[in-house]
Amino acid sequence: MPLTIADLKKGERATIIDSSSEDIPLKLLEMGCLPGNEVELLQVAPFHDPIYLNINDSYLAIRKETAALILIDIINE
Amino acid sequence: MSKQINVALIGNPNTGKTSVFNALTGLNQKVGNYPGITVDKKEGICKLSRGVKAHILDLPGTYSLNASSLDENVVIELLLNKNDKDYPDVAVIVSDVENLKRNLLLFTQIKDLKIPTILVINMADRMSRKGISLDIKLLENKLNTKIALVSTRKNEGIGDLKNLIENHKLLSTQPCLDTSTIDTEYFNSLKQAFPNQDLYKLWVVISQDANFGKIDRNELDFSKFKTKSKSELKRLQQKETIKRYQFINGVLKEGQTIDATKATGLRAQFDRILTHKVWGYIIFFFILLTIFQAIYDWASVPMDFIDSSFASLADWIKASFPGGGKLTNLIAEGVVAGIGGIVIFIPQIAFLFLFISVLEESGYMSRVVFLMDRVMRRFGLSGKSVVPLISGTACAIPAIMATRNIESWKERLITILVTPFTTCSARLPVYLIIIALVIPEGRFLGLSYQALALMLLYLIGFGMAVFSAYILDKILKTNRKTFFVIEMPSYKVPLFKNVALTVLEKTKTFVFEAGRIILAISIVLWIMASYGPGKEFNNAETIVEQTYPELQGEQLENKVAAYKLEHSFIGIVGKAIEPAIRPLGYDWKIGIGIVTSFAAREVFVGTLATIYSVGSALDDDDKTIKNRMAKEVHDNGDKVFTLASGISLLLFYAFAMQCMSTLAIVKRETNTWKWPMIQLFGMSLIAYVVALIAFQILN
Numbered sequence: 031m032p033l034t035i036a037d038l039k040k041g042e043r044a045t046i047i048d049s050s051s052e053d054i055p056l057k058l059l060e061m062g063c064l065p066g067n068e069v070e071l072l073q074v075a076p077f078h079d080p081i082y083l084n085i086n087d088s089y090l091a092i093r094k095e096t097a098a099l100i101l102i103d104i105i106n107e
Numbered sequence: 108m109s110k111q112i113n114v115a116l117i118g119n120p121n122t123g124k125t126s127v128f129n130a131l132t133g134l135n136q137k138v139g140n141y142p143g144i145t146v147d148k149k150e151g152i153c154k155l156s157r158g159v160k161a162h163i164l165d166l167p168g169t170y171s172l173n174a175s176s177l178d179e180n181v182v183i184e185l186l187l188n189k190n191d192k193d194y195p196d197v198a199v200i201v202s203d204v205e206n207l208k209r210n211l212l213l214f215t216q217i218k219d220l221k222i223p224t225i226l227v228i229n230m231a232d233r234m235s236r237k238g239i240s241l242d243i244k245l246l247e248n249k250l251n252t253k254i255a256l257v258s259t260r261k262n263e264g265i266g267d268l269k270n271l272i273e274n275h276k277l278l279s280t281q282p283c284l285d286t287s288t289i290d291t292e293y294f295n296s297l298k299q300a301f302p303n304q305d306l307y308k309l310w311v312v313i314s315q316d317a318n319f320g321k322i323d324r325n326e327l328d329f330s331k332f333k334t335k336s337k338s339e340l341k342r343l344q345q346k347e348t349i350k351r352y353q354f355i356n357g358v359l360k361e362g363q364t365i366d367a368t369k370a371t372g373l374r375a376q377f378d379r380i381l382t383h384k385v386w387g388y389i390i391f392f393f394i395l396l397t398i399f400q401a402i403y404d405w406a407s408v409p410m411d412f413i414d415s416s417f418a419s420l421a422d423w424i425k426a427s428f429p430g431g432g433k434l435t436n437l438i439a440e441g442v443v444a445g446i447g448g449i450v451i452f453i454p455q456i457a458f459l460f461l462f463i464s465v466l467e468e469s470g471y472m473s474r475v476v477f478l479m480d481r482v483m484r485r486f487g488l489s490g491k492s493v494v495p496l497i498s499g500t501a502c503a504i505p506a507i508m509a510t511r512n513i514e515s516w517k518e519r520l521i522t523i524l525v526t527p528f529t530t531c532s533a534r535l536p537v538y539l540i541i542i543a544l545v546i547p548e549g550r551f552l553g554l555s556y557q558a559l560a561l562m563l564l565y566l567i568g569f570g571m572a573v574f575s576a577y578i579l580d581k582i583l584k585t586n587r588k589t590f591f592v593i594e595m596p597s598y599k600v601p602l603f604k605n606v607a608l609t610v611l612e613k614t615k616t617f618v619f620e621a622g623r624i625i626l627a628i629s630i631v632l633w634i635m636a637s638y639g640p641g642k643e644f645n646n647a648e649t650i651v652e653q654t655y656p657e658l659q660g661e662q663l664e665n666k667v668a669a670y671k672l673e674h675s676f677i678g679i680v681g682k683a684i685e686p687a688i689r690p691l692g693y694d695w696k697i698g699i700g701i702v703t704s705f706a707a708r709e710v711f712v713g714t715l716a717t718i719y720s721v722g723s724a725l726d727d728d729d730k731t732i733k734n735r736m737a738k739e740v741h742d743n744g745d746k747v748f749t750l751a752s753g754i755s756l757l758l759f760y761a762f763a764m765q766c767m768s769t770l771a772i773v774k775r776e777t778n779t780w781k782w783p784m785i786q787l788f789g790m791s792l793i794a795y796v797v798a799l800i801a802f803q804i805l806n
């Protein structure tokens with residue numbers, strides 16, 4: 031099972047490997063949620079939803095259900 | 108006659124586009140509506156030089172040319188329509204220096220429409236703090252444009268921008284991206300089908316129509332062109348986005364260096380507290396308390412002043428033009444009372460918009476949305492519903508318009524439907540006067556009963572909004588997917604000029620929009636109360652004198668006036684509805700107030716003021732409406748305003764849908780009469796039942 035943004039822990043960084051799901055809004059892609067770009071989890075609301083991310087230098091928050099559609103590789107530091 | 112240069116200001120949200128607009132136009136701006144839709148149209152005039160002027164149109168913020176909301180759609184419709192009178196001679200793209208990469212996406216799209224384009228890099232004052240340096244010459248070359256480095260905060264670079272606008276003819280219209288490289292096969296067939304058309308424009312039209320329904324574009328006939336399915340189009344849009352980012356990354360690699368070690372960001376520190384699982388909510392709660400304190404406590408000082416000023420003005424008019432001609436009375440009792448009823452809202456509206464615009468400008472509002480999303484979702488709402496629900500405490504109209512950025516239709520619809528339950532400022536004068544009449548003075552834990560009653564009414568409003576959202580969430584079925592993306596802008600100290608202009612503009616809109624209705628109703632009411640059909644009204648003096656031969660002087664006058672009112676047009680209407688409202692504890696005069704309130708709630712107090720000032724000769728004690736209301740008695744001598752009838756009336760106003768303007772806005776935003784009608788009948792039914800129960804229990 032590949033990891034998704036929903037699996038990230040606070041402070042972890044990852045590389046996006048796939049964001050082609052039909053249910054990901056185009057707006058998110060335009061903000062830089064594209065394969066190859068980096069994503070960092072900055073903050074989570076209670077119940078880990080929504081989550082606050084830095085994707086490709088854009089700061090934004092999305093819901094867990096959307097985050098679970100974006101596949102990633104965690105960057106180990 | 109010199110021609111004006113048409114300028115369109117375009118940019119992502121949170122880039123300070125409005126600050127640039129304000130810097131260019133100052134007070135030479137106005138806000139209107141695009142025909143047929145409720146998107147704000149902000150335009151202004153900017154003087155360049157030698158009598159050359161620019162007409163600046165501030166378009167709604169958008170992330171790209173792929174519109175997902177009505178506001179964004181406005182941008183595309185304008186840029187695709189060369190015949191529009193506002194079609195820009197030059198487009199000014201405002202970008203944020205901290206997020207040039209993402210901002211350039213929109214820039215490249217506009218540029219590819221072959222519109223002369225200037226790039227404004229705003230917030231230049233933040234560059235050194237973020238460790239950013241830019242090679243402007245190189246960027247200008249690579250992007251084929253002219254760049255103005257602007258700091259609206261320090262008022263730098265606006266002169267350069269004006270120069271560039273004036274010399275817009277020198278700008279290159281070379282596109283950034285060869286459209287056909289997105290998908291060679293598809294775009295080649297498109298080119299063959301429409302050999303005379305610009306390829307990128309065609310593509311925008313196609314992807315646009317897929318989202319927003321076909322618009323009649325007479326020069327293009329797509330009937331013979333086999334287009335792609337929606338999901339295929341989305342895949343192409345994704346490919347386009349990737350291509351554009353490749354281009355932008357290439358440009359920025361050479362033109363921009365970021366020294367991360369020099370970057371000092373307050374974002375992380377602020378976020379640690381403001382979005383904290385515990386502190387975040389506590390801080391938000393205290394901010395809300397401060398807002399309410401301002402609206403109810405601080406605003407009361409200027410409001411009392413306005414109230415007494417208008418009362419003296421009406422007296423002055425009556426005293427200055429004695430004889431009491433019809434016109435004098437119309438002005439003193441109808442017009443002045445009506446205008447006073449509007450002006451008195453200004454302090455509250457101004458305070459509310461002051462807070463909202465400071466919270467928006469500072470970037471804090473997005474954090475609230477983040478904190479509240481999960482909680483709100485439980486009730487079928489979105490985190491983004493918080494802004495409309497707070498704005499709703501000023502006025503439901505801007506609040507309902509503020510729901511547009513809620514992506515999910517169901518969440519947006521529920522927000523629209525329940526927002527009118529929040530206590531808008533129009534209910535306030537009704538609450539204030541009834542509370543003053545029926546809630547005893549006295550303190551509980553240092554808080555006055557009257558203040559507690561007011562707070563309780565607010566909580567009831569919010570409670571009802573959330574409760575009905577929960578019910579609607581269970582009832583409404585939808586198969587549309589919900590999604591939610593919100594940008595978290597960096598924290599900024601709000602610019603005074605922006606805040607001041609927002610407050611000014613919102614207050615003005617409220618006064619003129621609501622004012623027109625209130626004024627018109629006040630005049631109609633006065634006329635209806637001052638004339639009546641039949642001999643009972645016209646022979647009032649004789650009838651009263653015959654019935655009560657013992658009455659003299661002032662008492663007689665009062666009796667005559669009351670008798671006239673009862674048989675005036677308005678009295679007849681009031682008497683007709685009295686049986687329906689009697690069980691709630693109201694008399695026919697309150698009934699008139701309620702009926703006129705369906706136009707706008709704030710009319711209630713004005714209506715009673717008009718009815719009572721027409722209905723009695725003035726004593727000195729009776730000058731204020733409150734005193735007159737306190738003296739009102741039923742036919743059997745019981746007081747009209749008791750605790751039971753007062754609470755019943757408060758609850759009625761808390762729940763009833765009494766605002767034509769809100770209904771009109773809901774109709775426009777939902778594009779059907781179905782939802783406003785559900786609001787009107789549903790809310791009013793709830794109001795009637797609750798008020799009935801309250802009165803019957805308390806009485």
